Amino acid sequence: MTDKRKTVALWIFTLGVFMSALDNGIISAALTTINSSFDVTEIQGAWGITLYTLGMAITTPIVGKLADRYGRKKLFLVEISIFALGSLLVALSPSFIWFLAARVVQSIGGGGIFIIASSFVLTVYPKEKQGRLLGMLGAVNGIASVVGPNIGSLILNATNQWHWLFTINLPIAILLVIFGIKWIDETKNPETKPLDLLGSMLLSFAIFSLMFALTNLDGAHLLASLATPSVFLWLALSFLTFTLLVKLEKSNQTKDVDSILNYDLLANKQFLLTLLMGLLSGMLIAIFVYIPSYVEHHLGVPANQAGVWMSGIGLASIVGAGMGGMLVDKLGAVKTVVVASLLSSLGFFSLAFFxxxxxxxxxxxxxxxxxxxxLMGAPLSVLASKAAGKEKGSALGMLSVSRQVGLTIAPIVYASLIQTGFNQLPSKLLQVSDTSAVQQILKNNTTENMLLALLKLPDASLRESLVTAFKEVAGQAYGHMFILSGGISVVILLAAFSLGKKQSTTR
Incomplete structure (x- = not known):
């Protein structure tokens, strides 16, 4: 493969990574609008995010193995095609159930794109360039979720229809297929072992069980809900399934099987800390889905313009990704994670209180x-690669899965915190005015519809007082979410310190 073909192919893969990750962020610009159009609550609406990230978490390692076996170019083109089909189905959704099913189809197409792109880098580029390029792919994967709301708001403002947010994927997908056929050379592993089908099924069920258990949590009565069968039984199933998976992968070491997870990596404490940080960073990605709603509900920006106010985060994320790469070269990956988590925790706590x-x-x-x-750029990819030794492909796949698991479970947790905070809204509004008009507004079953009804009140003085009360409740509701994210950043900081100590003692 010539340098020109490698470069063009890398840009095609990078655009594919950006497109698949973009859908996590672009949907946030219209989350309240979508919920309102289908007349569903915030927690129900979160399934549109959860199913997408769940499907990506399950398909990532499986598609990675299939690409190694049957060809990365072939699987990339298949994934892009499935993603385009899912996007079209989402745009045509006549009902919420159809919408959710279409998001699953999207996730099946989007789940393998990142790992295929990473495998391409590891296959065709020399070792001295792999770390920088893998960091770039990781940064694109994370930043796409942040700049998505900006792009979503622009489309929403231009069309006034959330359906167009997903049709934008179609021309991009068509171009990727056309250029992919022309510029990507086929690569695959010369020798392939039998697929680990049982391991793939166990991993999928473990992730699904965990997600389903967390979905059943009641944010208002968290401890009590943990004791309910719909939560603890599924948590137990997830733990049991993952335990069986670990034992299976251990036994596969002596067998001629292409394990879905590498047991040596699972037994590596430094790598497990990196996976923990990956999972937590995925949870941080998920919060950006709800920030446009915060801007609308607490700061009073119209829904179709809320995503524009993500510009500060988006631009700063791009700058941060570049700085992260430079800091990794100068300070090392661990110290870069320390700096990143300090800034992240400061930012989230500031959003909660100031x-x-x-x-x-x-x-x-x-x-x-x-x-x-x-955090989303080079450091975690570099840490995973260093801990993995020769198993870089497996390590990056597992890191990607850990991020997707974090992305899967976090929206339900955040939505529960937000809805729990908004449970105070009826009493707060009734304190301002216990009139029939307010009573009628409270009959709306979504927060967005309540706000729209408040803004339509003819009495200007009453409208202003009620909207002010609404904004106050919203600030407290979303504040809980920001505090949790600040705490997650602190845990990443502590994990980085622990990893640094382990590395110093093993030298």
Whole structure:
């Protein structure tokens, strides 16, 4: 493969990674609009995100193995085609059930794109270039979720229809297929072992069980809901299934099987810490889906313009990703994670307590984006690659899965926190005015519809008082989400310190 063909092929893969990750962020620009159009609650609406990330988490390692066996070019083109079909089905959704099913189809297509692109880098580029390029793919994967709301808002403002958010994928997918056929050379492993079908099924069921258990949690009565059969039984099933998976992969070491997970990596404590940080970073990605709703509900920006206010986070994330790559070269990956998590925790806690105006929001969110961008770029990919030795492909696949698991479980947790906070809304509004008009507004079953009804009240004085009360409740509801994300950033910081100590003692 010539240098020109390698470069063009890498850009095609990178655009594919950006497109598949973009759908996590672009949907946030219209999340409240979509929920309202299907007349579903915030928690029900979160399934549109959860099913997408769940499908990606399950398909990532499986498609990675299939690409190694049957060809990365072939599987990339198949994945892009399935993703385009899913996007078209989402855009044509006549009902919420159809919408959810279409998101699953999308996820099957989007799940393998990142791991195929990473495998391409590991296959055709020399070792001295792999770390930088893998970091670039990781940064694109994370940043796409942040800039998505900006793109979504532009499309929403231009069309006033959320369906167009997904049709934008179709021309991109067509171009990727055309250029992929022309410029990507086929690569695959020369020798392939039998597929680990049982391991793939166990991994899929373990992830699904965990997600289903967390979906059944009641944010208002968290401890009590943990004791309910619909939660603890599924958690137990997830734990049992994953335990069986680990034992299976251990036994596969002596067999002629292409294991879905590498047991040696699972037994590596440094690599497990990296996976933990990957999972937590995935949870941080998920919060950006809800920030446009925060801007609308707490800061009073119209729904079709809320995503535009993600510009500070988006630009800062791009700058942070570049800085993260430079810091890895100068300070090392662990110290870069420390700096990134410090900035991220500062930004999230600031959003929880200080962003009560659009100016303060831009400042706080920019700090958040800077730390987030550093974390999403090179450091975790470099840490995973170093811990893996010769098993870089498996390590990056597992890191990608851990991020997707975090992305899968986090939206339900965040949505529960937000809805729990909004449970205070009826009493707050009734304190302002216990009139029949307010009673009628409270009959709406979604937060978005309540806000729209409040904005339509003819009495200007009453409308202003009620909207102010709504914004106050919204600030508290979303504040809980930001506090949790700040805490997650602190845990990443502690994990980085622990990893640094382990590395120093093994030298």
């Amino acid at each position: 962003s009560h105006s659009l100016g303060w929001f831009l400042a706080c969110s920019s700090v958040t984006g800077l730390g987030f961008g550093m």
